[in-house]
Amino acid sequence: MRVKSAEFVVSNSEVEKCPKNLLPEYAFIGRSNVGKSSLINMLTDRKSLAKTSGRPGKTQLINHFLINKNWYLVDLPGYGYARVSKSSKKKFQKFITNYFEQRKQLVSAFVLVDIRHKPQPIDLEFMQYLGENEIPFGIIFTKADKLKPQAIERHVAEYCQELLKFWEELPPYFITSSSKTIGQEEVLGFIEATNNE
Ligand code: GDP
Numbered sequence: 001m002r003v004k005s006a007e008f009v010v011s012n013s014e015v016e017k018c019p020k021n022l023l024p025e026y027a028f029i030g031r032s033n034v035g036k037s038s039l040i041n042m043l044t045d046r047k048s049l050a051k052t053s054g055r056p057g058k059t060q061l062i063n064h065f066l067i068n069k070n071w072y073l074v075d076l077p078g079y080g081y082a083r084v085s086k087s088s089k090k091k092f093q094k095f096i097t098n099y100f101e102q103r104k105q106l107v108s109a110f111v112l113v114d115i116r117h118k119p120q121p122i123d124l125e126f127m128q129y130l131g132e133n134e135i136p137f138g139i140i141f142t143k144a145d146k147l148k149p150q151a152i153e154r155h156v157a158e159y160c161q162e163l164l165k166f167w168e169e170l171p172p173y174f175i176t177s178s179s180k181t182i183g184q185e186e187v188l189g190f191i192e193a194t195n196n197e
Pocket residue numbers: 031032033034035036037038039051052053054056078142143144145146176177178179180
């Protein structure tokens with residue numbers, strides 16, 4: 001799929017105010033600083049559709065972008081930012097679970113993880129939550145340019161091993177680098193293949 005048009009539609013703090021039409025949507029989520037904004041810009045071939053890191057954890061909004069006039073790319077806030085208080089963490093969790101549990105037009109979520117790091121409990125727990133709620137998701141490994149091919153293979157294998165402790169099947173996964181434009185076709189191809197089903 002080629003991204004011919006990408007338009008910012010709306011930012012929301014409540015799922016009830018998200019676009020009402022039923023276009024298929026794909027949501028991107030991950031820890032702050034994982035490279036989500038850069039990935040969204042890479043996927044859409046736009047330099048600054050999504051704003052790259054100001055202060056992590058600051059913007060807690062659901063951002064809808066309309067792609068090719070027929071699907072939504074949804075930029076969800078980064079999680080796991082250490083400097084937020086417990087009560088705002090709780091609020092944040094509710095806000096995110098409301099989104100996932102209410103948005104029937106969501107085709108798939110993408111959980112972004114930095115390929116350099118060992119599997120982190122916060123990401124695994126989040127995937128567990130998605131699984132338990134039967135929300136389809138894929139994993140996007142980011143910043144693959146930071147590792148040599150062998151290390152990429154090793155890190156991905158380690159991740160898969162960890163997932164297979166809890167899951168019978170692996171979710172689809174993608175290896176990406178926004179700075180080297182790696183994985184764009186694969187992620188967009190997956191979206192194209194699933195958004196008319
Ligand atoms: P976000 O907070 O998840 O939206 O992350 P950003 O897209 O703002 O990126 C966080 C930091 O990681 C920035 O310094 C980016 O330049 C860097 N970064 C993002 N993607 C990549 C990548 O693919 N390769 C490398 N080397 N750095 C990246």
